[in-house]
Amino acid sequence: MRANIITYGCQMNEYDSHTIKSELVAGGHDMVDHPSDANLIILNTCAVRGKPVEKVITQLGELRKERRQGRDLTIALMGCLAQLEEGQVIAKKFGVDILIGPGAITDVLDAVNEIEAGKKQYTSLEFKSHLETHITPAPNSLTGYLTIMRGCNHHCTYCIVPDTRGPEVSRPVDVIMQEAEAMKAAGIQEIYLLGQNVNSYGLEQNKLPSFAQILKMVASTGIPRVKFTTSHPMNFSSDVIDVIAETENIANFIHLPVQSGSNKILKRMAREYTREEYLKIIREIREKVEDVVISTDIIAGFPGETEADFDETLSLYEEVKYEHAYMFIYSARPGTPSYKHFEDMPRKTKTDRLGKLIERQKHWSLESNRRYEGRNVRVLIKEIGQSGEYVMGYSDQNHTVLVPAEQITKLGLYTVKINTATPHTLYGTVEGFKTETIPLLMA
Ligand code: 5AD
Numbered sequence: 341m342r343a344n345i346i347t348y349g350c351q352m353n354e355y356d357s358h359t360i361k362s363e364l365v366a367g368g369h370d371m372v373d374h375p376s377d378a379n380l381i382i383l384n385t386c387a388v389r390g391k392p393v394e395k396v397i398t399q400l401g402e403l404r405k406e407r408r409q410g411r412d413l414t415i416a417l418m419g420c421l422a423q424l425e426e427g428q429v430i431a432k433k434f435g436v437d438i439l440i441g442p443g444a445i446t447d448v449l450d451a452v453n454e455i456e457a458g459k460k461q462y463t464s465l466e467f468k469s470h471l472e473t474h475i476t477p478a479p480n481s482l483t484g485y486l487t488i489m490r491g492c493n494h495h496c497t498y499c500i501v502p503d504t505r506g507p508e509v510s511r512p513v514d515v516i517m518q519e520a521e522a523m524k525a526a527g528i529q530e531i532y533l534l535g536q537n538v539n540s541y542g543l544e545q546n547k548l549p550s551f552a553q554i555l556k557m558v559a560s561t562g563i564p565r566v567k568f569t570t571s572h573p574m575n576f577s578s579d580v581i582d583v584i585a586e587t588e589n590i591a592n593f594i595h596l597p598v599q600s601g602s603n604k605i606l607k608r609m610a611r612e613y614t615r616e617e618y619l620k621i622i623r624e625i626r627e628k629v630e631d632v633v634i635s636t637d638i639i640a641g642f643p644g645e646t647e648a649d650f651d652e653t654l655s656l657y658e659e660v661k662y663e664h665a666y667m668f669i670y671s672a673r674p675g676t677p678s679y680k681h682f683e684d685m686p687r688k689t690k691t692d693r694l695g696k697l698i699e700r701q702k703h704w705s706l707e708s709n710r711r712y713e714g715r716n717v718r719v720l721i722k723e724i725g726q727s728g729e730y731v732m733g734y735s736d737q738n739h740t741v742l743v744p745a746e747q748i749t750k751l752g753l754y755t756v757k758i759n760t761a762t763p764h765t766l767y768g769t770v771e772g773f774k775t776e777t778i779p780l781l782m783a
């Protein structure tokens with residue numbers, strides 16, 4: 341078949357899409373760049389908030405229309421939405437042919453073969469515990485995503501992920517190291533370790549190393565840059581902070597979702613830490629890790645959040661001075677405890693609060709970005725756009741950096757001098773090319 345994957349949501353989904361592609365290609369199917377050239381369209385979905393679900397519904401509506409007009413098309417719904425009853429209802433309504441949850445993505449080839457052989461509908465929603473993949477590094481990419489664990493054992497009351505991705509399962513060390521080595525051999529310059537809670541790595545099986553040890557082992561391959569996401573503050577321990585501080589090629593960039601600055605709301609969210617405990621971790625990070633960039637996730641307008649609670653979140657912003665933040669309004673997701681037990685507040689209150697957070701974050705991001713003016717940073721240029729004045733890359737601490745397009749002739753790591761900063765971007769000029777050998781030159 342001629343397959344195209346449309347990916348929604350987080351980096352875990354990006355990684356899963358890559359696995360789906362590898363499976364299909366290994367099974368003799370072709371991947372095409374544009375959905376319009378495909379006769380198999382796979383939607384790898386996200387269900388964490390209402391918005392990404394609406395996007396999938398719109399897309400399915402379009403595809404149903406084209407099919408009614410005579411287009412020969414197999415439609416697959418995969419990822420988090422597929423796992424939920426909500427997704428199963430949507431799949432039925434739009435005549436989806438293949439429904440596969442995030443725990444069973446390696447069933448995709450069987451599913452496609454069975455549909456080709458005349459089966460009407462294929463569903464697989466089990467959680468496979470062995471996390472089998474036939475992964476090969478993505479071609480033409482300088483970043484390798486490497487899942488080290490899946491699932492989540494926390495039960496934050498707003499979150500649907502424990503239902504969609506199941507309980508935590510850590511992948512075996514030898515599999516992780518094989519993938520890391522294969523990525524290195526393929527010329528990958530940056531490995532991103534992925535998991536819902538990477539710092540819970542190994543906790544469910546006592547023979548496995550800790551997350552800090554895994555981090556060190558992956559860094560010891562000599563890959564120029566190692567990053568990871570996401571961490572839960574509850575088990576973000578000192579050994580992880582020490583490894584980041586001591587190891588040169590582990591990026592000084594930490595994403596540590598706080599969600600709220602109010603202890604009352606953190607308790608209602610079942611986040612399992614207090615504001616004070618969170619701030620203690622932040623202080624330790626700032627003391628030990630030089631030039632660190634800290635980012636977070638925040639939810640504005642969680643049920644029961646008063647103006648005073650929201651002020652606590654604002655004051656936490658002033659204390660932490662996050663370099664970057666992903667900010668959301670609370671979205672009541674069917675199936676979550678907060679949807680069942682708490683009353684949502686008016687949308688306007690939530691968006692007003694979000695607006696205030698965005699305003700403050702802009703201030704702190706600008707403050708922090710200005711510190712880089714006049715300094716040299718190491719930037720990974722992963723893609724060269726077709727047109728435009730600038731090419732975009734990422735610094736070791738995950739800043740978005742723009743450099744003049746005429747200075748970039750190949751992909752790789754560059755030394756860039758930063759000239760000016762805005763809240764979201766650093767603008768610079770190339771001082772030198774860093775990467776010794778890059779097998780993956782621009783396509
Ligand atoms: N509403 C709003 N934001 C949510 N997130 C997860 N569930 C919800 C929800 N129901 C946010 C959290 C999480 C990020 C991935 O998405 O901030 O850290």
Ligand code: SF4
Nearest residue numbers: 492494495496499501
């Ligand atoms: Fe969701 Fe909480 Fe698990 Fe993160 S830790 S995936 S927010 S339940």
